Amino acid sequence: MEPVLLAAVVLFAGAYAFINGFHDVSNSVATSVRTRALTPTVAVVLASVFNLTGALLSTALALVLADRFIQLPAGTPGLGILIAGLLAACGWGLWTWWRRMPSSSTHALVGGIVGSGAASTLVGGPNIAESYQVLLQQIVLPLLLSPVIAFVLAYLLVFPTTWLMRYSSPRRGDAGNRIAQSVFTSAFSLGHGMQDGQRTMAVIVLALVAAGFSGTTGIPLWVQIFSGVALAAGSLFGGWRISRTLGSRLVRIDPLRGMSATAVSSSMLFLGAVWLQIPLSSTQTMTSAIVGAGANQRFSTVRFIPLREILVTWLVTAPVTALLGGILFLAISPLL
Template identity: 40%
Template structure:
């Protein structure tokens, strides 16, 4: 098979990866910027570097996306499925970014793969999606809320006799580490998902065999998502950092540390491609609820959850439409 079709799919994958970077940049740094622990550009630069390194630790996630979601046929149809899935995911990312909704780029990609595969009559591995995607999708926000609440409760108890000013300054410094840890987890999860789609495309195109993820695929995914992260996603950053709840440095540290821990366990332990967006948003809700339940703007949270619910079908329908159009024109 010629290199042009596979080159187009890889270019689309990197386009998705770039939108993933600026769409999800807020995941790592919104709380640090909103608490003034870091300036926006310093935070973005740090997140970009941490994204770059995190990408090399997500092979299990790449394997899940590349092999555990669909069985794409060899040849032109398989490549068209990959291309349509990426077009659907890019479209969903841009739509939710425009409206400032922190939806999941991960689930947009997986929904796109499922929608394109169904349109092509290919096999969708529903058992794998249920085990590796749906269960973690539901569990990670619940865990984020509970662990975030417990982590913040522990911080409040440990520092209950300390001077608030000193505590705030100390956690402002600590947020540099927690934000970097969150960005590392974002790279581990999200750059690896794109790498998984590239490997899938290389496999169906006849350019790759075996289970290894080529080093150049990981490197390219890592660099592009880092560039996207540095570009920033200011619309979504405002939603996460300010509109859900007003955060101070201890709350920001607790939310970032909680989310980072969940990303590491899911990615390196189980190879589950969970949403960094869902994880940090739910951790912010859990941490914020220690103030009082009414402190969380649940209306904003409800709009975010609505975007989560529609991500799978929205990206899937867009991908299916892209496949039908591409099939009519090219095949």
């Protein structure tokens, strides 16, 4: 039974990565397309290529997540927890995409696994209680703090950027900001691949460990390629439903503020993946940076009704996916 469940985890992990790319490509391209820094086709292709490159570039974060993220029980119970958590995260990703709401795939995955782990104790199975403190310190706190930091940094970055452009004509300044924004858009996609691609790798490695096929000393090459290709494919076929929310509904964005938002969010993703080795939500980072940069105008253009809807979505993501993960684990528990 374990090989079948392991294959199911790999399949659902690939689906999670595909939906992640499908859902989050809007984060990469929304502002650059809105400010006409890139055409939609070029933006999506760049996002897909750099997502794949980022996933193949590093495995440091994946190793940290697989080693510290969760103490998964061995055998079929552990695989069942992963299956239920992945299914909950995939379902939430599709639902929020349909509702045009940017939401955190990381929050959804963490919530789903925590909920399925809690449900495991209800049926007398092993629990993951010892992992909850690590989840809080290493996962939840960075995800909660990163939107605030991104908002503040993007808001502040507008001041020096405006000062540097004070002698440039509006046309020349916009042209320069569009070029810089194109570069930062590629960098953001690279950071997204390093962050979200390695999350999928960590899940597959946890499944391999639970099934007794591998340790956490390294990421198999096939896992790295599989995760990167699934994420890039999702980005290539990504839906545009969320792009309008980020590019038009939240704030009125211009090339200078679009460049500021992508500069801050791409820098934070790199910092989290390479130096701090903590997971950051690309959705929350980019959305908060867009709002922060857009709020720094003579007359604030922030539209609070869609912003409130997004904040509510962020707050309920983990609880809802935890509930879904628990229900799904109880549903499949007779097979474990």
